[in-house]
Amino acid sequence: MIEAMIMLVVVGTCAIVWQDVLRARDRAIAASRELCARAGVQLLDQSVSLRRLSLARLRGGGIGLRRQYTFEVSTNGSDRHRGSLHYEGRRLDNFSLPLRADDPSLASLTRLN
Template identity: 40%
Template sequence: MLIIAGALWWHGQGIKAFALRRVRQYCQEHDLQLLDESLVLKRLWLARGADGLLKVRRRYGFEFTSTGEFRYRGAVVILGYQVDAMDLDSHHLV
């Protein structure tokens, strides 16, 4: 049982690292700065992918800034190893 829990944790860390890479890439493409270089798991649930298979959908929260002055919140939803959604608070543009 402990081995299964460890394997699930390890797999979850891999998906979190994937999500962090995608958020960094998104921020870079949109001239935003990811703050604290971290994601926080907000929600975890099962959903069907485009292929009809049951997968784990994860929602991670993060903070970013557009001007360096204010902090804003964002979220990325990951389904399997794909970005399902990227939601950002309204923010000032540079």
């Protein structure tokens, strides 16, 4: 009986972790789409992928996950460049995108929260 309860707790914990991973990836995809649209670059191949995952002390003082996602973009339709998103917990902390040759200013981009 105790083995069944332990197994149920393990399976339930795995399901919760899996759901959190999927929600975080969905947030990263949405943020990368919006940033690419604002910057006038094309997000390629739905290429958002988790590159790094670590525990970190968050700005609020607690401990949470720090995630880094990478993705590929094109500035003119025939090239490929790498962009990245950095999350602390559920908050987008930083991002990087390549500059387009015809629009060197990304001043219109603001952080997404």
